[in-house]
Amino acid sequence: MDSKKEQLLALIRDNPFIGQQDLAERLGLSRSAVAGHIASLTRERRLLGRAYVLPQRAPIVCIGGSNLDRKLRTLAPLQMGTSNPVSQRETPGGVARNVAENLARLGLPVHLLSAVGDDPAGRELLAHAARLGIATSGSLQAADAATGSYTAVLDADGAMLLALAQMALTERLTPDFLRLTSAQRASASLTVIDLNLPADSVAQLISEAAADTRPLVVVAVSVPKMARLPQDLSGVHCLLLNEGELAALCGGKPLSNPSALRRAHRQLRERGLQQLVVTQGAAGVLYSDGDALLALPAPSVPVLDVTGAGDAFSAGVCASLYQDPLDLALACRRGLALSALTLQTEATVHPDLGPELLQSIH
Incomplete structure (x- = not known):
C-alpha cells in the first residue's frame, strides 16, 4: 500500500479542511500528485466528495x-408431538x-x-x-399490524432445532x-x-x-x-x-x-x-x-x-x-x-x- 497516500489520509483525518497545497508541502509532493492520491482515495470510498468527508462521518x-426474538431452550431431549419443558429468553432481533x-x-x-408495529414490542425496539x-x-410504525417475531427452539447445548419467523411487516x-x-x-x-x-x-x-x-x-x-x-x-x-x-x-x-x-x-x-x-x-x-x-x-x-x-x-x-x-x-x-x-x-x-x-x- 502506498505510504504517501496513507500519510495523506492521516493528515486529512486530523484536519478535514486542509488544502491540497498544504498537503503537498507537508508530504513533499507536487500538488498534482496530491490530487491523484485524493482521486484514488475517493474511488476507493475512503474519502467522500470534495470536502474530504471521511466515510467514518x-x-x-x-x-x-426488526422483530422480537424468543429463544426457547429445551431442558431435556426434544420429543415431538408432546409438551417439552423449556427455559425462555426474549431479546430484540431481526x-x-x-x-x-x-x-x-x-x-x-x-x-x-x-x-x-405500533405496539409494546415495536415501541420498545425503537x-x-x-x-x-x-x-x-423514516422507519415504518404500523398501527394495523403486530411487530414481527422470531422464535428459536434450541437444544440444551444451544444448537438450533427449529425456528419460526413471522416477518409479514417487512413486506411493507x-x-x-x-x-x-x-x-x-x-x-x-x-x-x-x-x-x-x-x-x-x-x-x-x-x-x-x-x-x-x-x-x-x-x-x-x-x-x-x-x-x-x-x-x-x-x-x-x-x-x-x-x-x-x-x-x-x-x-x-x-x-x-x-x-x-x-x-x-x-x-x-x-x-x-x-x-x-x-x-x-x-x-x-x-x-x-x-x-x-x-x-x-x-x-x-x-x-x-x-x-x-x-x-x-x-x-x-x-x-x-x-x-x-x-x-x-x-x-x-x-x-x-x-x-x-x-x-x-x-x-x-x-x-x-x-x-x-x-x-x-x-
Whole structure:
C-alpha cells in the first residue's frame, strides 16, 4: 500500500479542511500528485466528495427486518408431538436490526430503516435503538399490524432445532417506502440490506447501487428468500450467505465438493457480483479473491447459544468494509471474531462490544 497516500489520509483525518497545497508541502509532493492520491482515495470510498468527508462521518444504513426474538431452550431431549419443558429468553432481533446493533456497539454511526408495529414490542425496539444511538427516522410504525417475531427452539447445548419467523411487516418495505426514505439513504457511506425485503425493493436497491459508487452489502436470511435476488447482481459489492443459500441461488443442487463451490462462485461473478462470502458454520468461511475462493477457519470456542452469531459475523464484515471496502480477508477475520464472541453469550448481540475490537484484529 502506498505510504504517501496513507500519510495523506492521516493528515486529512486530523484536519478535514486542509488544502491540497498544504498537503503537498507537508508530504513533499507536487500538488498534482496530491490530487491523484485524493482521486484514488475517493474511488476507493475512503474519502467522500470534495470536502474530504471521511466515510467514518457518514452512516451505515441498514434496511430490513426488526422483530422480537424468543429463544426457547429445551431442558431435556426434544420429543415431538408432546409438551417439552423449556427455559425462555426474549431479546430484540431481526437480521438488519441485529447487524445495526452490532455496528452501533462497535462505535459506528448507524441508521436503521425497518418496520415495526405500533405496539409494546415495536415501541420498545425503537426505544432500544435510540438508547444505542441508532437513528430510526423514516422507519415504518404500523398501527394495523403486530411487530414481527422470531422464535428459536434450541437444544440444551444451544444448537438450533427449529425456528419460526413471522416477518409479514417487512413486506411493507416496498419501493414506495424506499422513495419516501431517499433522504435518509442518500447519506449512506455503506448500505446493508437483508433479504426479508420484497423482491422489487431488493432489485431497486441493487439497480441504484450499480449506478452509484457507494457499496451495497446483501445479507441472506433463508433458503426460500434467495429467490428475491434478481439475475443481475452487478450492483452488489458483497453477498453474505451460507452453503444452502448459495446452492438455492445457483440452481438448487447441493454443493457437495470444492469444485461445485467454485462453479457457483464463477456463476455469480458472471452475473456481476463483486465479492462473495460463504459461511460454513464451525468450519469457517470461504471468501472471494478475484476468481478464487479462499478459506478461513473459525475460532474454536465453547458455544452457549447460536442465535445471532451469523448476524454478528455479517456486522463484523460490514464494519470492516466500511473502513476498507477492498480488504475482504480482513473483513472476514473480523466477522469470525465477532461471531465467536456472540456464540459465547445468550444475548443475540454481545453486550460488551466496543470500538477497540475492530482495531485489535489485523
